Amino acid sequence: DVQMTQSPSYLAASPGESVSISCKASKSISNNLAWYQEKPGKANKLLIHSGSTLQSGTPSRFSGSGSGTDFTLTIRSLEFEDFAVYYCQQYNEYPPTFGAGTKLELK
Amino acid sequence: QVQLQQSGAELAKPGTSVKLSCKASGYTFTSYYIYWVKQRPGQGLEWIGYIYPGNGGTYYSEKFKGKATFTADTSSSTAYMLLGSLTPEDSAYYFCARSVYGGYFDYWGQGVMVTVSS
Numbered sequence: 001d002v003q004m005t006q007s008p009s010y011l012a013a014s015p016g017e018s019v020s021i022s023c024k025a026s027k028s029i030s031n032n033l034a035w036y037q038e039k040p041g042k043a044n045k046l047l048i049h050s051g052s053t054l055q056s057g058t059p060s061r062f063s064g065s066g067s068g069t070d071f072t073l074t075i076r077s078l079e080f081e082d083f084a085v086y087y088c089q090q091y092n093e094y095p096p097t098f099g100a101g102t103k104l105e106l107k
Numbered sequence: 108q109v110q111l112q113q114s115g116a117e118l119a120k121p122g123t124s125v126k127l128s129c130k131a132s133g134y135t136f137t138s139y140y141i142y143w144v145k146q147r148p149g150q151g152l153e154w155i156g157y158i159y160p161g162n163g164g165t166y167y168s169e170k171f172k173g174k175a176t177f178t179a180d181t182s183s184s185t186a187y188m189l190l191g192s193l194t195p196e197d198s199a200y201y202f203c204a205r206s207v208y209g210g211y212f213d214y215w216g217q218g219v220m221v222t223v224s225s
Binding site: 045095097099 | 111142150151152153154166168202204209210211212213214215216217218
């Protein structure tokens with residue numbers, strides 16, 4: 001299975017700041033990577049697929065980059081609604097695997 | 108709009124089974140795969156497998172073969188997952204999610220908590 005290593009596990013920031021989350025795959029996954037947002041009481045939300053393609057409805061302050069084994073999710077000018085848990089997921093091969101998650105907390 | 112509505116929380120005894128449902132709306136049910144994902148409290152997401160309602164085809168992660176069974180009722184646009192021979196290790200949140208084959212999950216259900224306890 002492709003192992004997805006996500007870092008950091010926890011991240012504290014303030015509204016208006018920019019943050020980046022890293023996701024590293026144990027082997028090349030081309031650009032077959034998605035990012036999701038998890039919030040309590042809500043269905044998980046797809047933010048980005050294909051490494052850098054924003055899903056319809058995802059605010060433009062979110063961006064994704066990378067290919068191969070190294071990927072990054074960047075959120076510019078954090079808003080209160082962005083404080084959540086973020087997961088990466090590879091879908092290059094079966095089984096699809098997820099990173100362990102990054103909890104973005106309010107500083 | 109696309110929605111996946113999951114059934115309510117379950118409390119089950121060890122050795123029994125639970126059947127979870129995932130009712131789809133807002134799209135053609137038979138045109139997308141329904142995937143199931145497990146998340147134990149405080150842990151990451153784990154893929155269980157999928158069903159393609161278009162032809163009933165299923166695929167299971169090796170770890171969940173014999174544990175999970177997927178079915179789909181196209182008349183009600185509802186996918187089901189039967190979890191059998193429950194143990195405390197099956198206590199977790201279970202999510203359904205929609206996908207095209209081999210792709211990302213563009214819509215998720217809200218999740219359902221299964222608690223296995225005597």
